[in-house]
Amino acid sequence: MSIKVYGFWRSIASFRIRVALKLKALPFEEISIDILQGKQFEPGYDAVNPEHVVPTFIHDGHSLYQSLAIMEYLDDIKPTPRLLPDDVKERAYARSLALMTIADAHPLTVPRVRKHLAGSFGADAHAIEAWVTHWTVEGLAAYERFLERRKPAPFALGKEVGLADICIAGQVVGAQYVKVELDAYPLVKSISDRCFALPEFKSSRPFEQPDYKAAGGKH
Structure with missing residues (x-):
């Protein structure tokens, strides 16, 4: 399972994804996009995420955006341990x-x-x-x-x-x-x-x- 995360140390949304992946024990590579320096607006990252925000989550070539959607996706691809209750x-x-x-x-x-x-x-x-x-x-x-x-x-x-x-x-x-x-x-x-x-x-x-x-x- 190949997972990449475009994130940034100061990004709270990136923090959320980092924790979720670690709770799931899923290995990942994090690529830093310095949002304080405006790197999210450069053409290279525009091709990755046209909203120009982090994180961007890539799993086996499939891109996802927004931390809540990503965390729910993690529950779908690896149901245990659960991030969301069954009830x-x-x-x-x-x-x-x-x-x-x-x-x-x-x-x-x-x-x-x-x-x-x-x-x-x-x-x-x-x-x-x-x-x-x-x-x-x-x-x-x-x-x-x-x-x-x-x-x-x-x-x-x-x-x-x-x-x-x-x-x-x-x-x-x-x-x-x-x-x-x-x-x-x-x-x-x-x-x-x-x-x-x-x-x-x-x-x-x-x-x-x-x-x-x-x-x-x-x-």
């Missing part, structure tokens, strides 16, 4: 939790949005950081409210780590970028701590990636 209601709930960051919080903080804020509205670095912090906190708070109502343990849907936990951990990674502490979100922190105690999550951290280290550890 239809639980599966829908897991997707709901995943989409709180994938569809709501994270898209408002990505480089192309930050660039648009600066170019079209004259936002300076301080204003952009405040914007990113606001939407990061909104995502954390939403997760905390949902976890409070259900209070699962040790992971978001119970005993097994899965897709929802990957997405919550990704939201925490985003919080670390803007130095948002998790004290106000104890349930999120508890799940995050359990996730990052696992080698699949720990080794997928942005600052552990070869392209981050090759750049001299510069953010």
Whole structure:
């Protein structure tokens, strides 16, 4: 099984795919596309992904896009261990939790949005950081409210780590970028701590990636 992932160390969506592949014990090659330097717009990558984003997932020559679709595909090609529950209601709930960051919080903080804020509205670095912090906190708070109502343990849907936990951990990674502490979100922190105690999550951290280290550890 040949798997390639075009990703980037700082990309939270790439982090999600990295973790999912490692939980599935599927070997893969990651090719770095520096989205901070605009490499996603160069002709070579345009041929790979015309949306000009990462990650792009290639399995035996077949390309897929968007982290949620990729993670569900991984469940289809390797059903165990499951990322999504078998129960239809639980599966829908897991997707709901995943989409709180994938569809709501994270898209408002990505480089192309930050660039648009600066170019079209004259936002300076301080204003952009405040914007990113606001939407990061909104995502954390939403997760905390949902976890409070259900209070699962040790992971978001119970005993097994899965897709929802990957997405919550990704939201925490985003919080670390803007130095948002998790004290106000104890349930999120508890799940995050359990996730990052696992080698699949720990080794997928942005600052552990070869392209981050090759750049001299510069953010």
